[in-house]
Each structure stands twice: as C-alpha cells, then as structure tokens.
Amino acid sequence: MMLRVALYALMLFSMVAAADSTPNPPTLKYCITGSSSWYPYYIPDSPQAPGLISELLPLLLDRAGVKGQNVPLPPNRTNQALEKGTLDFDIVSPSWFEHGDFGPLFVKSDPIMQITEHIITLPQNQERWADISSIKGKEIGTVMGYLYHDDNEFIRADFKSEQELIKALHRQRIGAAISGDYTALYWSSKLDLPIALAAKHSSGDLVFRLRKERAALLPAINSAIATLKADGTIDALINKYTHALEATP
Structure with a gap:
C-alpha cells in the first residue's frame, strides 16, 4: 500500500513538474496608437470602430496563439522602444525604410495589406x-x-x-x-x-516588424495572416474602413 501511494505521489510530482516546465507563450508588446490621427488604421475613443489595424491585430495574434499587449506611446518614442526591446513589434511598411531594410535587429512577416x-x-x-x-x-x-x-x-x-x-x-x-x-x-x-x-x-505592404529574438513566432504569425486573408477577414476590414474613402474625389 505504501509503495502504491509513493508511486502515485511520484506520478503527480512528475505531472506538476512537466506542467511547470512547459513554456508559456510570450506576451508581445506593441504600439498601435501612431499619431492618434492615423485613420483608418487606428481610431482613438471609438470602441465600436477602433480602426483597421486595431481590429485586425488581436485577431491575428489570437489565430497565431500569441498574447499581445498594446503599449500606447507617441511615434517618436515607438522606434526607440523597438530598438531597445521594450516593444516586440510594430506594423510598418518596408517602403518607409531606406532600401526597404529594417536592419539587423528585426525580421519581417508576410504582407498583410497594401x-x-x-x-x-x-x-x-x-x-x-x-x-x-x-x-x-x-x-x-x-x-x-x-x-x-x-x-x-x-x-x-x-x-x-x-x-x-x-x-x-x-x-x-x-x-x-x-x-x-x-x-x-x-x-x-x-x-x-x-x-x-x-x-x-x-x-508597399504593411508587415510585422518583429524583433529577432521573437523570430520563432514568425511561422505562426505568417500562417495567421494567410488564414485571415483566405477566409476574407482582412478584405472585410479593409472594406469596412475604406469604402467611403474610395469614393472621395
């Protein structure tokens, strides 16, 4: 009886130890506030329509199995935070960078939208x-x-x-x-x-500019982008926020 109890206790300990050793997915910190005037991608004080990227990012991260935390920063501090590693990624276009180069600290995802x-x-x-x-x-x-x-x-x-x-x-x-x-x-x-x-x-295209130490998450992020393109989610959000503007002379 004592041997059975001991074996049972050892099994429970092994299960707890295995659970404790399972790495939790990291929480990726990002900033989507832009200049607070980056319509239609980010719209402050508008919970029903917070902006194209504001709506899309949680869907992408959830599909990729990654937790995210929006850290509001002004644009002039966002790049500094990314360089220092305080933020893990942002959404940018390579066309905004000289020669489309993000530099050695970053990797980029597949294209999200133009x-x-x-x-x-x-x-x-x-x-x-x-x-x-x-x-x-x-x-x-x-x-x-x-x-x-x-x-x-x-x-x-x-x-x-x-x-x-x-x-x-x-x-x-x-x-x-x-x-x-x-x-x-x-x-x-x-x-x-x-x-x-x-x-x-x-x-150009908007992409994830992801710090290299998070590069292992890139396949899951790219898979999420492909899925939300294929099922029409991305196109639906683009249409939601830009349809009226397309008709603007």
Whole structure:
C-alpha cells in the first residue's frame, strides 16, 4: 500500500513538474496608437470602430496563439522602444525604410495589406508637386517620429499628426506634405479642407516588424495572416474602413 501511494505521489510530482516546465507563450508588446490621427488604421475613443489595424491585430495574434499587449506611446518614442526591446513589434511598411531594410535587429512577416502614401497639397498646387523629384531640397510637412525612406533628400517640417498637416497646408505654413492616402482623404473630409494627392511617395505592404529574438513566432504569425486573408477577414476590414474613402474625389 505504501509503495502504491509513493508511486502515485511520484506520478503527480512528475505531472506538476512537466506542467511547470512547459513554456508559456510570450506576451508581445506593441504600439498601435501612431499619431492618434492615423485613420483608418487606428481610431482613438471609438470602441465600436477602433480602426483597421486595431481590429485586425488581436485577431491575428489570437489565430497565431500569441498574447499581445498594446503599449500606447507617441511615434517618436515607438522606434526607440523597438530598438531597445521594450516593444516586440510594430506594423510598418518596408517602403518607409531606406532600401526597404529594417536592419539587423528585426525580421519581417508576410504582407498583410497594401498601403500607399502621396505628396499632398492644395488642389491649385497639385501640378507643382506632380513629380516626386520636386520635393528635393524643399521643406515638406511630416509627422514627428514617422519614418520616411528618403528624408535625407528634403527638409522635414514635423507636425504632431496628419490632421495637423492638413491644417498647416491651408494656413500656408507648408506647401506640401507626405501622408498615407486614406489618412489624408479622411482628415480632408472631416475638417472640410480640400487637398489633392500629387506624386506618389511610397507604395508597399504593411508587415510585422518583429524583433529577432521573437523570430520563432514568425511561422505562426505568417500562417495567421494567410488564414485571415483566405477566409476574407482582412478584405472585410479593409472594406469596412475604406469604402467611403474610395469614393472621395
């Protein structure tokens, strides 16, 4: 009897030890707040429609079996946090980086969705900025902390958000700025301040920029992206947030 009890106790101990040694999936820290004006990707104070990426990220992480924690930071601190490892990933486009290179600290996922940005200006000045070379050496409106693949070719005039870029154009503080298309069209409509899309500045795909020490999670993340593409989830969210903007002149 004593031997049976001892064997049973040993079995329980082995089971507990095995459970304790099973690694828990890490909680990946990220920041999706952007400039707080990054419509339609992030929309603050809107629980029913928090934004395209705000809705999609939890679905992707859940499908990948990964926990996530949004850590709100201003854009100028997000990149620093990623470099230091305080954050584990963000959602960016390689087209925002010189030569599309994230550097040695990061790996990238498969593409999630396309994103395009243009030079934006007042309608009467559209032709003046129709060629991307026109920005060389000029002061161009940008968002503080944002990445631009060619910002060594122009003079950055940093503002706190895309919303402020639209206002600055109409106050004639700047002649042109750089913005994602959907974001610019949204704020133009919201503020009732017309703008025009001039030369294309960049075009690419949004991806996970994941710190290399988390690279083992990349297959699961890529599988989640493929699944949510195949079942129509990503297309449905894109349509939800951009359908009205597609019709904006």
